[in-house]
Amino acid sequence: MKRNALFAALGVALMGGAAAVALWPGAKPVEAPVVPASVPAPAAPVQTAASAKPAPPAKPAQAPEQAKPAAPSFDVVRVAPDGATVMAGRAAPGSEVTVTDGGSPVASAKADQRGEWVMLPDKPLAPGTRELNLTETRPGAETPVPADKVVVVMVPDPAPKPAAESATESAPTAPVAVAIPRDGLAGTPPTMGGSSLLQAPPVPDNGAPPPPGGVSVETMDYDPAGRVALGGRAAPNSAVQLYLDNILVGSAHTDPKGNWRLTPEKLIDPGVYTLRADQVTQGGKVVARAELPVQVSAMPAASTDGRNVVVQPGNSLWRLARRTYGDGMLYTTIYTANREQIRNPDLIYPGQIFALPQVN
DSSP states (O other): OOGGGGGGGGOOOOOOOOGGGGTTTTTOOOOOOOOOOOOOOOOOOOOOOTTOOOOOOOOOOOOOOOOOOOOOOEEEEEEOTTOOOOEEEEEETTTTEEEEEEEEEEEEEEOOOOOOOEEOOOSOOEEEEEEEEEEEEOOTTOSSSEEEEEEEEEEEOOOOOOOGGGGGGOOOOOOOOEEEEEEOOOOOOOOOOOOOOOOOOOOOOOOOOGGGGEEEEEEEEEEEEOOOOEEEEEEETTEEEEEEEEEEEEEOOOOTTTTTOOSSSSSOOOOEEEEEEEEEEEOOOOOEEEEEEEEEEOOOOOOOOOEEEEOOOOOOOOOOOHHHHGGGGGGGHHHHHHHTOBBBBTTOOOOOOOEOOOOO
């Protein structure tokens, strides 16, 4: 897998709304009719009692249409010259997200509790023009929901080594990725060789949404003695019981904001476990449940630079690299330094402790 080639790849973060009309070079923005802010109404004629007519019966008010749930979206599409691809975006929390190319699946992922997903397809995109379609299937639903936009990617054919005298006239080999509305957009297709980085508009932070399923596990850390500390959210002032492989390890209570935290009294042996969090009533009835695989790790020996990170629920190598180095493409640096712990770069466990090498 040649994912290191992604350092030279194109990055595209998609913009929503009317700003997308400028994505195609030469495209003309669609002009909507301008409605004046205020238009004076004509004066009503004065009616006498003789000329007055009974008003027609008022039409029954129509019920407002239900707002459609937000569609999934691409945030980042990076394509290397050899077709290796990294994609990231947003969808409904817990939904299954799939990207297809001409009906053939490219990659799938599950959106985390924040509604974010990341895909690193195993196979590079073949040369030519590809149309990447994004859909999500939400928990309990059978019909996939398509994204409002598709991403058109042009992957060039491998260019032969040009002769010295014609090197300056060789065709550019950089891929191009453009977001367009699903219904298409008038304009001239982009030419090969140009790279663009379009930043998506910031998502307003209106506070943390309720945890999916009613209860969540959101943090996993260790104290200096190596004991596991867990935290998450549930209904305010409720009881939460924690299990590892169906063995009760402790109980916690949420505060008025719905946060809970628990440090089991006993040390837990290193290994991979199934962690279960149950929100229970005073009578012991389970009213909400969250379950996920975790790995309890042994505390690493003191390293020369002291740079380590504990993987949290919802983390990926991409997000760790973006937060640590400011560039998600440096996920290969973390992967290489922790290869003994990572069998699959697309699958890491909360609770794993990774070394974070310094980069130039």
